[in-house]
Amino acid sequence: MNPLIAKSRPASSALALAKVSGNPSWLGLVGAAVCVIWLLVALFGPWLAPHPVGEVISDNIFEGFSLAHPFGTDYLGRDMLSRVLVGARFTVGLSLVAALLASFFGTGCALLSVVSPKWLDEIISRIMDAFISIPSKMLALIMVSAFGSSVTLLICTAVISYIPGSFRVARSMAVNIEALEYVQVARTRGEGKLYVACREILPNMLNPVLTDLGLRFGYIVLLLSGMSFLGLGVQPPDADLGSLVRENIGGLNQGAMAIIIPALAIGTLTIGVNLLIDYLSSRRGRRSGGH
Amino acid sequence: MNSHTLWLICRRLGAGVVTLLIVSMVVFAITAVLPGDAAQQSLGQFATPEQVAALRLKLGLDQPGVLRYLHWLMNLLTGDMGQSVSNAMPVGELMAGRVPNTLMLAGATALVSVPLALILGIGSAMGRGGRIDSCLSFITLAMVAVPEFLVATLAVLIFAVNLGWLSALSYATDITSPLQFLRTYALPVMTLCCVIVAQMARMTRAAVIDQLDSPYVEMARLKGVSPIRIVLRHALPNAIGPIANAIALSLSYLLGGVVIVETIFNYPGIASLMVDAVTNRDMALVQACTMLFCAAYLALVLLADLCAILSNPRLRNQ
Numbered sequence: 122m123n124p125l126i127a128k129s130r131p132a133s134s135a136l137a138l139a140k141v142s143g144n145p146s147w148l149g150l151v152g153a154a155v156c157v158i159w160l161l162v163a164l165f166g167p168w169l170a171p172h173p174v175g176e177v178i179s180d181n182i183f184e185g186f187s188l189a190h191p192f193g194t195d196y197l198g199r200d201m202l203s204r205v206l207v208g209a210r211f212t213v214g215l216s217l218v219a220a221l222l223a224s225f226f227g228t229g230c231a232l233l234s235v236v237s238p239k240w241l242d243e244i245i246s247r248i249m250d251a252f253i254s255i256p257s258k259m260l261a262l263i264m265v266s267a268f269g270s271s272v273t274l275l276i277c278t279a280v281i282s283y284i285p286g287s288f289r290v291a292r293s294m295a296v297n298i299e300a301l302e303y304v305q306v307a308r309t310r311g312e313g314k315l316y317v318a319c320r321e322i323l324p325n326m327l328n329p330v331l332t333d334l335g336l337r338f339g340y341i342v343l344l345l346s347g348m349s350f351l352g353l354g355v356q357p358p359d360a361d362l363g364s365l366v367r368e369n370i371g372g373l374n375q376g377a378m379a380i381i382i383p384a385l386a387i388g389t390l391t392i393g394v395n396l397l398i399d400y401l402s403s404r405r406g407r408r409s410g411g412h
Numbered sequence: 413m414n415s416h417t418l419w420l421i422c423r424r425l426g427a428g429v430v431t432l433l434i435v436s437m438v439v440f441a442i443t444a445v446l447p448g449d450a451a452q453q454s455l456g457q458f459a460t461p462e463q464v465a466a467l468r469l470k471l472g473l474d475q476p477g478v479l480r481y482l483h484w485l486m487n488l489l490t491g492d493m494g495q496s497v498s499n500a501m502p503v504g505e506l507m508a509g510r511v512p513n514t515l516m517l518a519g520a521t522a523l524v525s526v527p528l529a530l531i532l533g534i535g536s537a538m539g540r541g542g543r544i545d546s547c548l549s550f551i552t553l554a555m556v557a558v559p560e561f562l563v564a565t566l567a568v569l570i571f572a573v574n575l576g577w578l579s580a581l582s583y584a585t586d587i588t589s590p591l592q593f594l595r596t597y598a599l600p601v602m603t604l605c606c607v608i609v610a611q612m613a614r615m616t617r618a619a620v621i622d623q624l625d626s627p628y629v630e631m632a633r634l635k636g637v638s639p640i641r642i643v644l645r646h647a648l649p650n651a652i653g654p655i656a657n658a659i660a661l662s663l664s665y666l667l668g669g670v671v672i673v674e675t676i677f678n679y680p681g682i683a684s685l686m687v688d689a690v691t692n693r694d695m696a697l698v699q700a701c702t703m704l705f706c707a708a709y710l711a712l713v714l715l716a717d718l719c720a721i722l723s724n725p726r727l728r729n730q
Binding site: 148252254255259262350352376381391394395 | 431432434435438439442443546550553554556557558559560561562565566568569572573574664667668671672675676686687689690691693695698699702705706709710713
């Protein structure tokens with residue numbers, strides 16, 4: 122496969138595109154603030170919830186804003202604020218775990234393929250190419266149809282879907298770094314492959330790898346909440362933000378807050394992450410570009 | 413076109429076919445190792461072990477996986493996709509009824525989104541760094557990040573519930589007048605467009621800016637050529653390749669979006685058929701739908717690559 126083709130795949134283009142946008146830097150700070158808030162909600166949400174998550178506390182279903190229930194009530198008359206606070210833990214937690222694992226394995230494979238002989242590099246790259254050609258939603262759908270939906274399966278699916286993208290980004294950087302003089306010097310000095318990969322190459326690509334991790338986190342949030350929205354993700358009685366949208370879809374004709382709030386919650390989370398990444402990568406672009 | 417380009421294209425086509433084969437292996441491997449096999453599933457819980465064994469023999473489930481895979485692949489290639497358990501109908505027939513609907517939806521989306529994205533992308537590239545550009549930059553970033561069902565629910569709330577212009581979540585089977593067509597397709601197409609236009613406009617902007625930064629455009633500018641003429645006559649012809657590439661890639665995002673949109677609007681397309689099949693664990697149908705979607709995705713990515721190869725003179729004339 123020639124470099125032109127490799128370059129034109131969607132996984133790598135998204136990251137490249139993030140670098141050319143011209144959003145002002147205060148938007149980056151807004152993004153960072155939103156991310157921190159969601160992380161705090163994921164950590165402490167269940168303790169902040171004013172009502173037990175499954176308890177029916179009101180006779181009125183699809184209630185609007187009120188002092189007692191700031192986000193209204195859902196299709197059974199449960200408190201929406203509590204449900205969003207608890208649901209956020211599923212959405213953020215699952216996606217974060219999956220993104221960390223995908224990035225870890227993707228970067229690991231990339232380092233392995235760069236320091237290992239050519240044939241192994243070729244095999245790993247080919248397998249990754251094949252897996253990148255299955256759209257993540259399709260993979261998730263067949264996995265769920267074969268094994269049934271569970272939290273473990275959702276994490277596994279997301280990890281498998283996003284390893285190839287992370288591998289690609291990491292490998293393209295690692296190949297460049299591997300050709301630099303200090304790596305050659307370390308080789309000549311007689312350092313082992315593990316040392317070269319972990320101490321020479323990895324520290325110098327850590328920033329872009331972390332940016333990529335954030336990008337994958339955003340994708341995984343969208344994937345998992347999409348699956349939950351279809352009823353094939355997190356299963357009742359647990360509910361993530363996507364399931365909250367699904368279970369209240371009956372209130373759409375009445376314009377219920379119970380649908381809008383969780384959908385907006387997912388939107389703010391992913392937009393926040395993207396703004397932060399956009400800011401970080403444009404700042405790095407300026408620094409390395411020199412002008 | 414010379415022999416080198418032809419060779420590149422053939423190689424790319426070959427790689428596409430090989431990838432599709434690997435994808436089919438992965439799909440079959442995942443769906444064939446399922447716990448509780450098809451025989452047990454179709455006979456129900458109260459079947460005797462003898463009945464299950466007999467059906468297993470009849471379905472060929474006692475054969476090794478490789479043989480079953482080859483058999484399945486041959487059937488797929490000859491158009492025999494098996495029997496849908498939950499609908500008691502041949503899968504091929506079931507899908508043939510749904511594919512035109514999805515193509516209609518995708519076609520309408522492409523028709524709306526491509527011109528819109530080109531105008532937005534080129535416009536923001538021309539006024540780079542200006543207010544319109546940074547505004548577009550933020551909007552596209554937000555649209556890329558937002559889940560389809562947020563766009564869909566907001567659109568339903570605004571246009572169907574508050575304004576009452578369109579009927580929410582309903583599908584008219586007989587479309588006779590243009591107005592009816594508009595009422596049926598407006599919301600799904602709008603939702604799909606939001607995500608795709610953002611993606612496409614971003615990539616178009618990048619492609620045009622790439623050209624605007626090149627020396628020949630600076631030369632034209634120094635000659636005193638007007639900005640519109642620079643873009644339309646000088647930059648755009650050279651950016652056609654990357655833009656076509658961007659369009660094909662963005663359209664491949666349709667495949668993910670259409671799953672959500674067809675479900676939320678009760679649209680009888682191939683994606684909602686697949687979601688139902690997954691819910692009912694109707695494996696033959698899931699396999700066939702997945703292969704169709706993966707093939708469509710690969711075809712679009714392939715198209716994008718071919719555009720890139722054909723439009724790049726350095727690759728063409730080596």
